Amino acid sequence: MLRIALIGCGHIGTVHSYALGQLTRADLVDAAITSTFDPDRERAEKIAAHHGAVAHHDLGAALDDVDVAWICTWTAGHAAAVAAAVERNLAVFCEKPLAPTIEDCRAIADQLRGRPHQVGLVLRYAPVFAAFADAVASGRYGRPMTMVFRDDQYFPIQGMYGSTWRGDVTKAGGGTLIEHSIHDIDVMQWVLGPASTVRARTAETFGYPGIEDVASVAVDFASGVSGTLTSIWHQIMSRPSTRRLELFCEDAMLWTEDDYLGPLHVETSSGRDAIVASPPEWIDRLTIPEVFAKSVAAYAHPSKTFLDALTRDGAAAVGSPSVDDALSAHEVVEAAYRSAAADGAPQSVGSIAPR
Ligand SMILES: NC(=O)c1ccc[n+]([C@@H]2O[C@H](COP(=O)([O-])OP(=O)(O)OC[C@H]3O[C@@H](n4cnc5c(N)ncnc54)[C@H](O)[C@@H]3O)[C@@H](O)[C@H]2O)c1
Incomplete structure (x- = not known):
């Protein structure tokens, strides 16, 4: 089973938590959220509780002992989370926009190119x-x-x-x-x-x-x-x-x-x-x-596609859209x-x- 760290537990982190939880419980993916991190600790704990996951006090600890980093921080937080995930050789799902500046977008692309990753251009x-x-x-x-x-x-x-x-x-x-x-x-x-x-x-x-x-x-x-x-x-x-x-x-x-x-x-x-x-x-x-149907479906489909590719192809998995598309x-x-x-x-x- 792929272990997912949810990094950033605000609005879209909560939508992803819901979509991923549904996919796990319906046995539609071989993956589950096992770890969370958000400087707003209450948010990290709330989402962790839904998944029987651990809410961590820092980014590094949240990324130890997982296979995938699911990065949902505000935009300026993506670069540090991507770097920490790459350092640990993790697969990365990164929300859009990649970063506030084009230079940081290019740097994130350089880090993720050739590694299993997908961007949230849903x-x-x-x-x-x-x-x-x-x-x-x-x-x-x-x-x-x-x-x-x-x-x-x-x-x-x-x-x-x-x-x-x-x-x-x-x-x-x-x-x-x-x-x-x-x-x-x-x-x-x-x-x-x-x-x-x-x-x-x-x-x-x-x-x-x-x-x-x-x-x-x-x-x-x-x-x-x-x-x-x-x-x-x-x-x-x-x-x-x-x-x-x-x-x-x-x-x-x-x-x-x-x-x-x-x-x-x-x-x-x-x-x-x-x-x-x-x-x-x-x-x-x-x-x-009914009220959440559209947004959960919109995120569940790309998430399942990425997780299925990771389960099937491991380190050779290619997600879509890629960081170069973004x-x-x-x-x-x-x-x-x-x-x-x-x-x-x-x-x-x-x-x-x-x-
Ligand atoms: N794909 C989409 O359709 C879609 C939709 C909405 C938002 N987004 C993107 O998702 C990202 C988050 O947006 P949001 O609406 O959830 O914002 P939000 O403010 O609701 O949540 C952001 C969360 O990130 C946390 N955070 C900040 N720095 C962090 C760090 N270093 N590590 C961990 N957590 C950190 C904040 O405490 C906050 O809880 C943005 O980049 C946004 O553009 C994408």
């Missing part, structure tokens, strides 16, 4: 985005022409978040673009291939220095396709994380307003269709209250921040190609 496991990727790869709607992505949510230092570090650039690295829309950039490149040039504008409407709450990004892809991303943190408390994606191909417009099951709407000259994407069939074996999205974000600082002047994207 939208690639959302059935509706898989359907988008498949529609483009199949070519059945002709060549892709342009993509319009809108991602909005209320400023995440309130409501269900229960923490304020997203208002602190030293911990978060930036605002809505790096913290939330790193997911969207990853999906855009996954579906359309690597970005080559970006132009961006940002705004700090709510006055948190370095924390943009609006980012408008125009992306040119190496394939010649274009796209735009509008990413917003507002104060409409009735709107949690909400996405709309539109893709025009030569022979169809495809769109969704739900970032997990869709449906994926398709309009062609012959009419309209709604493709309802399905989660994996084993999801039915989890017992999830770094590639970070290079786009970095180029967008450079462009915004240069009054929207076009900026070339660094050279890491997504898989």
